[in-house]
Amino acid sequence: MEAVALFSFAASEPDEISFQKGDVVKVTEMEEDSCWFTAEIQGKRGFVPENYLYLLPHAWFAGSVSRLEAEQLLRWQETGVFLVRESESAPGEFSLSVSYGDRVEHFRVLEGGGQYCIWDKSFCSLNRLVDFYRTHSIAVERVVRLKDPPSSPQLQPHPGRNPYPNPYKSTSQESISSARRLSPPSQPEREPSARLPKPVVEKPRLAHALCDYTPSHTAHLHFRRGDVIDLLDCSDSLSWRGRCRGRVGIFPPEYVQLLFH
Template identity: 70%
Template sequence: MEALALFSFTASDAAEISFQKGDIIKVTEMEDDSGWVTAEIQGKRGYVPQSYISLLPHPWFAGRVTRLEAEERLRWQDPGVFLLRESESAPGEFSISLSYGDRVEHFRVLEGGGRYCIWEETFPSLNRLVEFYRAHSIAVDKVICLRDPPSSPQLASQSGCNPYPNPYQGSSQESLLSAGLYSPPPHPDRGSSQHLLEPAARKRRLAHALCDYTPPQTAHLHFLQGDIIDLLDCSGSMAWRGRCRGRVGIFPPEYVQPLQH
């Protein structure tokens, strides 16, 4: 997956990689609650702090959903409707689940040398792979190209009467950053003898999404009604920061209801 660098980062360890604000970073592996992701920048692979980047939003990226959950989502969808998910049998790898109309098929995405492939064609990122198979058949037994699911009239009607107005409407990501709503987080620690930082011993704060929140800004956290959000920073009155579906970003607190422990 591709991500946008929200802040510049200077590596303090040989296993980390530096980047500049605005760089597009290729994320190759994510781990929940680690604070770090494995990424690739200009052919160099290493760790980058998850809180410094924002995954570019794509409706087809489902994060960590199981094979069964993917089949339930895609069952009886039109042929070609798909989602890309993190493989449950091979952590750090990805699979494409695809509707054939009468069934759901799964394609393992192979990775090697920073290139991704399903068949012979190789691509520098998952985004490029997806775009290629939108115009070329991903199936070999019939012609099926990847396509997004049709928009749901029910969801559209719900968003039309959304009782929670978007306080950031008309604001750009740059204006949010300059306004100080989202300041650079502290440099997270990473154990030198560990593959990734072990989760901190803390009580997780969770929230329940009251309705969909899908703004165009990449610095924002996109979520759907009913999603469970891991609250990372609730100190601001205008914007909170949280994690949902493998992404980290900011969102208006009016859209969620914190869960009591």
């Protein structure tokens, strides 16, 4: 996975690597509940702080492609070729469309509390779900493992919105340059060869909804794209607690963008 450096970083430990703002960094590992990525830069591998980077959208994320368009794109592709798209029937959620060679199957990605699943196994992000089904069959009646689509532009007619927004930039790719003008966030502390839970860089009190979130769980907070949410508790990396339209509930943090004062 590639990322763009929003800020320059000077390594302070032997197992960290330095980079300059604007550099393209290859992220090779993202540990759960950690503020450090394992990355590779010019053949050297080491730890880099997560909050200094902006993850680029995956090639397999097709954005607002419809079910019919997905079938037209994937039909007769090699078995396992896939794309992830925004769900038509459940706004704010995702569907995974997979070529079976002679037909296309669609899987709804269920989400709750920041966890994503198709069957009984849950994952903390879409990319972890995709990576799992690259080595495990997503089908029950036959073996179908996900594989990257060909580099043909016909497979992706619409650039997808990044499902992993960075709090230091807007959802627009063009605003990366403005994000670089911000002061670097506090560098997370770590012991050599040990990654620690991500500290709070600032204490934002508000968040902006990037899309609709209408879960069936009564404990979850319902909101619409564009709503401003009062943040009450952001201590859990998988689900935050907030207030919107007079209601209080939890919601996945990837659905909002933090608003800093």
